[in-house]
Amino acid sequence: MDIHGHTAPGFDAVAEVFGRNFKEHEEAGAAFAAYRDGELIVDLWGGTADPDSGRPYTTDTLQLVFSGAKGLTAACVLLLVERGLLDLDTPAAHYWPEFATAGKAGITVAEIMSHQARLPGIQAPFSEAEFLDPRHMAGLLAAQAPSDDPRAGFMYHALTYGWLAGELIHRVDGRSVGALFADEFAGPLGLDVWLGLPDAEHHRAATTLAGPGVLAPPPDDDPLRVLTRNPLAAPDAPALWNSAAFRRAEVPAVGAHVTARSMAGFYACLARGGELDGVRVMKEATVELGRRELRCGTEPLWGSPMAYGAGFELQTELGLFGPAPDAFGHAGAWGSRHGAWPGSRVGFSYAMNRTRAVWPDRRPLDLLAALHDALN
Incomplete structure (x- = not known):
């Protein structure tokens, strides 16, 4: 080789x-x-x-x-915290009102970022096309109740982390995660x-x-x-x-x-x-x-x-x-x-x-x- x-x-x-x-x-x-x-x-x-x-x-x-990819998404969230558009200790529903439904009004941005949102998976059915649409998947999560499984409070949110963080980014900045990363990190750093x-x-x-x-x-x-x-x-x-x-x-x-x-x-x-x-x-x-x-x-x-x-x-x-x-x-x-x-x-x-x-x-x-x- x-x-x-x-x-x-x-x-x-x-x-x-x-x-x-x-x-x-x-x-x-x-x-x-x-x-x-x-x-x-x-x-x-x-x-x-x-x-x-x-x-x-x-x-x-x-x-x-x-x-x-999660490290890239994390950097985008942190940049918006630096700019005063997000606060880690604030409930996510402050920026994303629909997220407050089904008992999620108190879940903070920090809990989303650290896999403590009790939303480790999507419970509603979805197609492959819907899976590739982050706004659609975020909408499913907004309607979903947190899991009552005792393990879910510290369970890796393998996919849902990105849709949750990405929707917060979109709500306060208007850009998608990919567009923000390209503009603020990939472009300037080459x-x-x-x-x-x-x-x-x-x-x-x-x-x-x-x-x-x-x-x-x-x-x-x-x-x-x-x-x-x-x-x-x-x-x-x-x-x-x-x-x-x-x-x-x-x-x-x-x-x-x-x-x-x-x-x-x-x-x-x-x-x-x-x-x-x-x-x-x-x-x-x-x-x-x-x-x-x-x-x-x-x-x-x-x-x-x-x-x-x-x-x-x-x-x-x-x-x-x-x-x-x-x-x-x-x-x-x-x-x-x-x-x-x-x-x-x-x-x-x-x-x-x-x-x-x-x-x-x-x-x-x-x-x-x-x-x-x-x-x-």
Whole structure:
């Protein structure tokens, strides 16, 4: 397997681990990038973006990163908090009056951002076309009562997080999540990061592959299945993941397409307090607000320790984001990892097209361990 790209002096071990992932961990196509204090110190890619055509995975390949999108949506919400358009401690219904129905009048913006809204899944039926319409899905949530399942108060809102946050953004700003991110972050920072991929860019998108166990749903009578209905994990989900309709849609919790280099650049900006290459997109205090812990505990879907700030996942003993204790960011389902180590002023991103239902997934963890060792 040919590995492409470069590492700064002292970071050769990161490239060795990246290559080993292809030999030992069934990697198909992937990229890993990291910045330190604004300098690109790791930029690696290799493998195949599309197995049918043999198209190679390049530095410009756009990868669906599933819940890596949540960190982008979080930044958009935080920017509107900075501008005084949203307040984390205010009930969401203040900005979105229809949300007050069915016992939700007291649910705050902070509770939505930290997966405490008790709305982990959509209970009403919906079509695939409706699933790809964020305003429609937000309307379903506005009419839905919070779950009375005792586990729902700290259950990962895999899809609903994005529709809830996205509707708040639309109500106070008028733009969609994708448009706001493009205007306020991707454009100023020159990022190849998309929430809603234009048709003209679809040719760069990798084909996302389902590894063993990824599409094995819980039994029909499992309460967790009822709570969290997720078409992205259905047996025929890869056809949806790789469809033109899904790529162009804005699904703010799970629909981002990125290059690893640009996603690392986004988190490099946050690691530096909201500034990169002389361009400031957010105040340092706003980044710190996003890192402030709002809830921690055992997440009932996985039985694992999790901690959340205002939309970002925070480091716990689980070590999702490598060895750095101050890490934050967001993982993507079945492998991808994106985040910042503020103490080292490092931003990183690992993106890949073969999903794997394994824990721990050594692919990102070994890369982050090698990166941390090289830094220290």
